[in-house]
Amino acid sequence: MALYYVNRNQQQNGDHEVHKTGCVYLPNPENRIYLGDYDSCYPAVQKAKGYFSQVDGCYYCAYACHTS
Incomplete structure (x- = not known):
């Protein structure tokens, strides 16, 4: 299980990236929304x-959900 967050700030292409705890690109606390504790990035x-x-998964920590 891992704690997942979504970045409040969009990327240049308009995506809001989903990250899990421990990701080097996890946004600062004021720039993220807690999503929950899940077995995978899909939920x-x-x-x-x-x-x-x-919404898109982070290339580095949620690659299975990375589409763009």
């Missing part, structure tokens, strides 16, 4: 879509 990405329409 975290689904939950993040409740906050933002354009």
Whole structure:
């Protein structure tokens, strides 16, 4: 299990990236929304879509959910 967060700030392409604890690119606390504790990135990405329409997994810590 891992704690997942979504970045409040969008990337240049408009994506809000989902990260898990320990990622070198995890946003600062004021720039992230806690999504929950999950076995994989898939439910975290689904939950993040409740906050933002354009969501993607981080290339480095949630690669299975990275699409763009």
